[in-house]
Amino acid sequence: MNKKTSDKSNSKENEFPQNGKRFSIDLESLDGSEKFILDINRGNINSLKITYQTRWGNSIPLVRVDLNGPPHKNPDGVILNCPHVHIFKEKYRDQWA
Template structure:
């Protein structure tokens, strides 16, 4: 992982909104945040499944299109790109976290128990991603992404 990418991921961020209307099943929303030191603009996306109600995608972006982190829950298996000619692509089943790299963009993902994730946020307990509540999952994702001000989440008719 390129050092600058890790700096973006590890930077403390502050959400612009104090209250968030959590999207219903089948809906999406995007929240804005600002890096405390860099003043970089960050975006946090929530995408909830319509047909598969356990499917949730949460992502943290910069510069509108660069996905730094994407957490996929309840989706299909994911095939990582081949690292070299000697190794077949790894296929991940179950929840996984995509982490941006200059070489692979956001196509490289890791199982949630992969020790590599501890390098991204050593203070975060990855077990917090094992929740049945989409709202708690989103809060945990914000914490993993170093958001310092947790919003009030308004959830009507989930």
């Protein structure tokens, strides 16, 4: 689905976050019927630790990309180093990478 920034997003505030900071950009489908949020988080101690995440509505994570962070353990016990991508699964939400 194609998306665009919503009219309430302020592009001046959407600069890449400083260490330990984050920001969110409101997105919507082209017809305005679906609302999404793009979150960008930057690590405090490790400034190269970055997370990009899209959410549907206010809380359902759809996709999350983790860069330069700690390893991740999937529900089946498989451990993945960074970078890795989390994709929403109904039973596990964003716990699966």
